[in-house]
Amino acid sequence: MDEVLxxxxxxxxxxxxxGYVLGKIIFVPNLLPNEEALVKIVLNKKKYMVGEIGEIIKKSDDRIETRCPYEKxxxxxxxxxxxxxxxxxxxxVINILKRYGNLENVVREIIPSANIYNYRNKITLKVRDGKIGYFKNETNELIEINRCEIASEKSNKIIKILNENDLSKVSEVTIKDFGEVMVIIKGNMNISKLKPLVDxxxxxxxxxxxRENIIASLGDFKFYVSKEAFFQVNMDVALKVYLKVLNYLDAGKKVLDLYCGTGTISLFLSKFFDEVLGIEINEEAVRCANLNKKLNNISNAEFICGDASKEIHHLKFQADSIVIDPPRSGLSLDGINDILNIAPQRLVYVSCDxxxxxxxxKILKNNYxxxxxxLFDMFPWTYHVESVVKLEKKIN
Ligand SMILES: C[S@@+](CC[C@H](N)C(=O)[O-])C[C@H]1O[C@@H](n2cnc3c(N)ncnc32)[C@H](O)[C@@H]1O
Incomplete structure (x- = not known):
């Protein structure tokens, strides 16, 4: 049974x-609802199978001609x-919040990305045996590429130049394009052809x-982008997310920005709060946050470098609002308890998972x-989605 319908x-x-084959579930990348296809079984486990499309026999009306020739x-x-x-x-998101959070009727809308192609300001390419591309999902197998439709056009020019160069001593290349461009190479190569295109x-x-850092513009602000520190990957959607955070918080006296990165949300909030305190674990991000404060002439924001879930425990900063924008792993139980102890009137939770x-x-809703x-489509064509949640303290 190598190929199945x-x-x-x-x-x-x-x-x-x-789909289902003799009652067993099968997962088939790139097969759409209501489509019928001949599928090659590539993994057959006790409880599930994974397949690859051989031939699509019945196509969905929702299938589009894709610009990208690469799979997975x-x-x-x-x-x-x-x-x-x-x-x-x-x-x-509606299903996950219902199933794992016991939450219903809370998701309002999903905001699309203005640019659905060329939207990424950062891509990381792998290099193996002198060839450049992305790793196939969940493997170390290289998919060689000439261009990437979601990367910026400048990044694609750089990919072309990289492809023309000897990459035999390179293992990874990251390209950051915020108008100003940074290229980060792991390994050694001749960079003379890259220089005219980058900063x-x-x-x-x-x-x-x-230069050590490049500069990105977002709304009325300018931000340093460094080699290591996190920055949202889609500028149009990042701005919309930050404006929604502002809208959900309203103004106030003291706001705590947990997992603040280079201080982007903090600086947006600084115009509407008396004091802003950001906490971030990455030293380089905190250094950028302090530079960003100066770059934008802001005096009411401070930044602490440390683990947000630990720093918050002994914080003497009575915040009336807290913004949380953690990595995929979300919050720790201790971190949540500390937030509940500070008991701000408003919370905004920004999440990519x-x-x-x-x-x-599910825990926060006992008190909030x-x-x-x-929702925001920060990552068009991927299954990822950004959520911004407004929470308000319950009246006891
Ligand atoms: C999703 S990013 C959000 C950054 C920022 N709010 C923004 O919009 O650019 C999450 C940030 O959390 C930081 N981080 C990860 N673990 C942390 C921790 N335990 N304590 C504080 N910051 C942490 C990462 O370095 C990253 O900058």
Whole structure:
């Protein structure tokens, strides 16, 4: 039974088509609901199978001609009509919040990305045996690429130049394009052809060309972008997310920005609060946050470098509002308890993982009412989605 006929009934949370073969579930990447295909079984486990499309026999009306010829490097929804990808993401979060957070009727809308192609300001490419590309999902197998439709056009020019160069001594290249461009190379290569296109080049952690940091503009603010520190990958959507955070918090006296990165949210909030305190674990991000404060002439924001879930425990800062924007892992139980002890009137939770969000909201909702959730398509064509949640302290 190497090739089987599969009818796709729906997508799983990772955007893979789901079908059944003799009662056993099969996951088929790139197969869309209501499609029928001949599928090659590539993994056959006791409880599930994974397949690869051989031939699509019945096509969905929602299937689009994709611009990208590559498979399985991250854009799991690349063959689905964009409107339908938004619907998929909205339903996914609604289901996860219901199933794991006991929350219903809280998701309002999903805001699309203004740019659905060329939206990423950062890509990390792997290099193996002198060839450049992305790793195939969950493997170390290289998919060689010439261009990437979600990367900026400048990044694609750089990929072209990289492809023309000898990359035999390189293992990874990161390109950050915020108008100003930084290239971070792990390994050694001739950079003469890159120089005219970029503002900064690092090779093996050493600055070998141009400036230490580049500058990004977002709304009325300017931010330093460094080699290591986190920055949201989609500028249009990042701005919309930050404006929603502001809208959900309103103004106040003291606001705590947990997991503040380079201080982006803190600086947006500084205009509407008397005092802002940001906490971030990455030293370089905190250094950028302090530089960003100066760059934007802001005097009412301070930053602490440390583990947010530990620093918050002995904090003498009575915040009336808290913003939380943690990595995928979400909050720790101790961190949640400390937030509950500070007991701010308002909380805004920004999350890139609905599963950990649902887990954390399930606890927070004992003390806070989950007022509403707005979703943002920060990562078009992937199964990822950004959520912004407004919480308000319950009256005892
Ligand atoms: C999703 S990013 C958000 C950054 C920022 N709010 C923004 O919009 O750019 C999460 C940030 O949390 C930081 N981080 C990860 N673990 C942390 C921890 N335990 N304590 C404080 N910050 C942490 C990461 O370095 C990263 O900058």
């Amino acid at each position: 599969v009818n796709c009934v729906r997508l799983d949370d990772f955007g893979r088509g789901i 490097c991250g854009c799991a929804l690349k063959s689905l009509n964009y409107e339908k990808t938004l619907e998929f993401k909205k339903n996914k 900064s080049i690092y090779m093996n952690d050493e600055l070998v060309y141009g 609905p599963m950990t969000l649902a887990r954390d909201l 009412e989950v007022k509403e959730v707005t």
